Amino acid sequence: MRLSFYGAAKTVTGSCYLLEADNLKILIDCGIFQGSEDIVKLNYEDFRFNPKDVNFVLVTHAHMDHIGRIPKLVKEGFSGKIFCTHATLDLCKIMLEDAAEIQASEARDLNIKLEVEEMSHQILYDKNDVKKALKKFKKVDYGEKIVLSPKITATFRDAGHILGAAFIEINVNEMGKNKKIIFSGDIGQRDMTIVKDPEYPSDANYVLIESTYGNKLHKDVEHRDEALLEVINKAYKKGGKLLIPSFAVQRTQDLLFRFRRFSISGLFPKEPVFLDSPLAVKATEIFNKHREVFDEEILKHKKPFTFKELNTVSSVQESKKINDMLGPLVIIAGSGMCSSGRIIHHLRHSLNNDKNTLLFVGYQADGTLGKMLKEGASEVNILGEDVPVKAEILSIDSFSGHADYKGLIEWLSGMKKKPKKVIIVHGEYESQKAFKSKLESLNYSCYIPELYEQIEL
Ligand SMILES: [Zn+2]
Numbered sequence: 001m002r003l004s005f006y007g008a009a010k011t012v013t014g015s016c017y018l019l020e021a022d023n024l025k026i027l028i029d030c031g032i033f034q035g036s037e038d039i040v041k042l043n044y045e046d047f048r049f050n051p052k053d054v055n056f057v058l059v060t061h062a063h064m065d066h067i068g069r070i071p072k073l074v075k076e077g078f079s080g081k082i083f084c085t086h087a088t089l090d091l092c093k094i095m096l097e098d099a100a101e102i103q104a105s106e107a108r109d110l111n112i113k114l115e116v117e118e119m120s121h122q123i124l125y126d127k128n129d130v131k132k133a134l135k136k137f138k139k140v141d142y143g144e145k146i147v148l149s150p151k152i153t154a155t156f157r158d159a160g161h162i163l164g165a166a167f168i169e170i171n172v173n174e175m176g177k178n179k180k181i182i183f184s185g186d187i188g189q190r191d192m193t194i195v196k197d198p199e200y201p202s203d204a205n206y207v208l209i210e211s212t213y214g215n216k217l218h219k220d221v222e223h224r225d226e227a228l229l230e231v232i233n234k235a236y237k238k239g240g241k242l243l244i245p246s247f248a249v250q251r252t253q254d255l256l257f258r259f260r261r262f263s264i265s266g267l268f269p270k271e272p273v274f275l276d277s278p279l280a281v282k283a284t285e286i287f288n289k290h291r292e293v294f295d296e297e298i299l300k301h302k303k304p305f306t307f308k309e310l311n312t313v314s315s316v317q318e319s320k321k322i323n324d325m326l327g328p329l330v331i332i333a334g335s336g337m338c339s340s341g342r343i344i345h346h347l348r349h350s351l352n353n354d355k356n357t358l359l360f361v362g363y364q365a366d367g368t369l370g371k372m373l374k375e376g377a378s379e380v381n382i383l384g385e386d387v388p389v390k391a392e393i394l395s396i397d398s399f400s401g402h403a404d405y406k407g408l409i410e411w412l413s414g415m416k417k418k419p420k421k422v423i424i425v426h427g428e429y430e431s432q433k434a435f436k437s438k439l440e441s442l443n444y445s446c447y448i449p450e451l452y453e454q455i456e457l
Helices: 037-044 070-075 086-111 127-134 221-238 251-264 278-289 316-324 343-350 369-374 405-412 429-441
Strands: 002-005 017-021 024-028 056-058 081-085 137-140 145-149 152-158 166-174 177-183 206-210 241-245 273-276 310-312 329-333 357-360 379-382 385-388 392-395 421-425 454-456
Touching (some): 081 086, 086 127, 086 278, 206 405, 221 251, 221 357, 221 392, 251 273, 251 278, 251 329, 273 316, 316 329, 316 343, 343 379, 343 385, 357 369, 369 379, 369 392, 421 429
Parallel strands (some): 024 056, 177 206, 241 329, 273 310
Antiparallel strands (some): 002 017, 002 454, 017 024, 379 385
16 A cells, blocks of 8 residues: 655644555545645645545544645545544534635735736635535544445544544555554543543554654643633733633633633632634534533533633624723634634734733644744734734643643553554654654654655555
8 A cells, every 4th residue: 555645744734645555545634734834835736646536535633734625625626425523524614614714805805916817826715615525524433434445444533632533543455464554633632621532542554643742741731720820810910901812623612611610619810701703602512512522521511611701702893892991801712823813903902012911822833923922023013014012922832732742652552562663744843853763762663754755555
């Protein structure tokens, strides 16, 4: 069998791997590249395989860097089935519809500057392409064996990363010999609030493993609630706004659940919390619908994502009204890396005031506004306006939905026999190299593929 790397090779985003075996072409994930301009450009290139030739797509989870190019794939001729878990499908629907909407509105803005011909290159797909793509999805359960051909089966296992996330085990019978390859997708941290801990992988010949935190350990994991409360209280005392850019899926619900626990136990100061992200509101409804994949503790709460201080903001007018409000108050808004969404106008109005606080609780990719702010930029350009940064910038990294390198090694150790090869993907190159040497010191045989490389397995 042959494996080709069409994304997330020596970089974090753009997950897309093509497995060819038994005359089938199976794509595992088809995500967008995110971050710097050079990387984002790759989304607009033609696929380096013919989408018409692909038989199946298997989707690990509903993050855009794993699903964001699926409508483009369908638009360019893919006509097979797309498999994912129940919760992943519900999340894919809102994520992809939102992506089409963002592209359309960005194109409308650009339209003023660009000729129509140039514009067509700015959009990867529209609402109709998303609609067509969604029709190809088929839902699977964790643990269910999907027969792709008489010689190939696939099984989705709980990856503990976000709601519905899976790692995928693919069994291939080649010339009478069984070979197993595991695609890790993104592996979660243990002991998170909503989803269960990741399942352990069974023995396999090959493992593709993510390495987002291949060179990092999450610090103070057991103190993240205290750290969060400390920031909330400090911001409250300053009397300003506490802005939290948050990913609509998982991180927002994780925050809401933690806030609920603070609120119930009387630890939360008397201030309003505004959830200002229509996408996060929709995602929260989906979380409520999929309690079957919840972890034990959260199941004790009938309405885990509500608390008395919470206000949900719907319209743009309501969102803009918050600009005129005086603190103390908390705003949770998307996008998580400040690259789009309502957080943008909140930042424009709030960064220039030292009473305000900006708290990062998630990964910030290179080249994003979030990364610039996190790294201490003294001035940033927002919507064409230079904004001095006077607000306090803080971050808590331990909320990550990704296992750190210890967690990844622990996950791998679930295999009784070491795989023939561990293929390290989905990480910045520095992180991958560090992770590789850690694994090699434990006698794993490792490989870091190049983007667009093909290997025979
Ligand atoms: Zn992910």
